[in-house]
Amino acid sequence: MKEIQSNINIVGGGLIGAAAAYSLSKLGNKVVILEQKDKFNHEKILDKRTTAISEGTKKFLEEINIWGDISHHAEPIKNIQIIDRNQSNKLHFDNKRRVSNxxxxxxxxxxxxxxxxxxxxxxxxxxxNNVSVKDIFYEENKIVIKQKNFFVSSNILIASDGKNSSIRKIFKTPIYSKDYKKKAIVINFYHSKTHNNTAYEYFFKNGPLAILPMQKNKNNFQSSIVWTNTDKFINSLLSLDDNNIISILNEKTQGSVGEIKKIITKQTFPLKAHLNSKFFENRIIYLGDSAHSFHPIAGQGWNLGMQDVESLYNLTKKYNSLGLELGDEIFCKEFQKDNFFKAYRLYQITDKVDSVFKLENTIFNHARFSVINLIEKSKKIKNQISDFAMGVN
Ligand SMILES: Cc1cc2nc3c(=O)[nH]c(=O)nc-3n(C[C@H](O)[C@H](O)[C@H](O)COP(=O)(O)OP(=O)(O)OC[C@H]3O[C@@H](n4cnc5c(N)ncnc54)[C@H](O)[C@@H]3O)c2cc1C
Structure with missing residues (x-):
């Protein structure tokens, strides 16, 4: 049986695995990617979602020379409006104090x-491609993955195989998890008015509804809605025809982008969040959704995963320059030290923000109204919040 030697073996070639593979290969490491699907060859990618890329992630993509290709398809966000129930209670962020978006x-x-x-x-x-990892063992300072016709032996295995990570199951790494018993529906649509590069987030009792500004398609203004609601509501919404869905969306979006003209795509995602109890095992690093997943309320899951990728990139660069072997215990523990707390903090923030905006009675509505008013008037707090959203704090 053929043995393939590499420094780094990456299991899962999604948005995080592919970014990790590329950045680590730029440092001169031999990298192998094992991906369960036929992602690298097929042209039709089924995921119709958009991602809100933060300024911090963009800077790292620039550093590894990948932003150029992506930037042609990127629509800048210049304003963010956070609206609690209706337009009379809202927060507005712009970025006039910085040159970036x-x-x-x-x-x-x-x-x-x-x-x-x-x-x-x-x-x-x-x-x-078309490779699913099941059989893993150790040989001296190597971790080895056995496939039908070959072995891949490496110093370190990067598990970027998503929130249901098989590697995590094989190694029985404990997780803390939460099932919100809700779904997010993602709808890409054309509308009558320009979005003016504004992202809107409406908070309703059953969950937030975000409108994200997309690039124009030919002459059509285009945006994407991410709407969290109960399973029952989303299922009943999906049973309607597009004209009825459009009427509901027109009411909910309160004219922010004019009239909704046409629905282009609809997809749903179950809402679950988790945090691994640790981000490593012997010669294994968990990266991206295999380590953590969040409520999409702040659109930060991939951005945080990209902070993991950047941290792994810097650690690998340091080890490479000192001629040290990747993946030993110190390497793994240093990765954990740099990344665990950031994920824990985001997990708590997204979970708590969701809970606060769900509360619906006179006292809580009044308290939220007062807090929103206070933040709207405080330049300092607003700057801190926008720095957090931009991934530059
Ligand atoms: C509705 C919604 C909206 C979101 N919006 C945003 C946003 O605006 N901004 C943001 O930062 N984040 C956002 N996120 C989060 C973001 O989508 C995820 O954090 C990100 O996609 C995770 O990427 P990943 O590569 O870690 O995992 P995945 O994308 O799940 O990739 C895992 C890969 O591993 C492969 N794989 C699985 N098992 C195996 C195996 N056994 N062997 C080999 N390969 C395997 C899979 O085929 C897949 O290719 C959103 C999430 C949702 C649900």
Whole structure:
């Protein structure tokens, strides 16, 4: 049986695995990617979501020379409006104090396309599709994955196999998890008025509804809605025809982008969040959704995963420059030290913000109204919040 030697073996070639593979290969490491689906070859990517890319992530994508390809498809966010129930109670953020934007909306398929295009050019990257990892063992200072016709042996295994990570199941890494018993529906649509590069987030009793500004398609103004609601509501919404869905959305979006003209795509996602009790095992690092997943209320899951990727990139660069072998205990513990708390903090913030905005009685409504008013008037607090959203704090 053939044995493939690499420094780094990456299981899962999604948005995080592909970014990790590319950045680590740029440091000269031999990288193998094992991906369960046929992602690297097929053109039709099924994920029709968009991602709000933070300024912090954009800076790292620039550093590894990948932003150029993605930027052609990115719509800048210049304003954010947070609206509690209706327009009379809202917060407004802009970014006049910096030269950069508040973020960028890009379709996931374009981020993946940009990464795959560059990955295929890297001579030190080997990609295997249609491969599902089940059998793993150790040999001295190597971790080995056994497949039907070959072994991959490496110093370190990066588990970027998503929130239901098989690696995590094989190693029985404990997790803390929460099932919100809700769904997010993502609807891309055309509308009558320009979005003016504004992202809106409406908070309703059953969950938030975000409107994210997309690039124009031909002459059509285009945006994407991410609406969290109960399973029952989302299922009944999906049973309606598009004209009825449009009427409901017109009422909920309160004319922010004019009239909704046409629905382009609809997809739903179950809402669950989790945090691994630790982000490593012996010669294994959990990266992105395999380590943590969040309520999408702040659109930060991938951005935080990209902070993991950047941290792994910097740690690997340090080890490479000192001629040290990747993946030993100190390496794994240093990764944990740099990344666990950030994920714990985001987990708590997204969970608590969701809970606070759900509360519906006179006292809580009044308290929220007062807090929103206070923040709206405080430049300092607003700057701190926008720095957090931009991933630059
Ligand atoms: C509705 C919604 C909206 C969101 N919006 C935003 C946003 O605006 N901004 C943001 O930052 N984040 C957002 N997120 C979060 C973001 O989508 C995720 O954090 C991100 O996609 C995680 O990427 P990943 O590569 O870690 O996992 P995945 O994308 O799940 O990739 C995992 C990969 O591993 C492969 N795989 C799985 N098992 C195996 C196996 N055994 N062997 C080999 N391969 C395997 C899979 O095929 C897949 O390719 C949103 C999430 C949702 C649900």
């Amino acid at each position: 508040l973020g960028y909306i890009v379709k996931n398929e374009f981020i993946l396309d940009g990464l795959y295009k560059q990955l295929k050019k890297q001579k030190n990257v080997k990609i295997f």
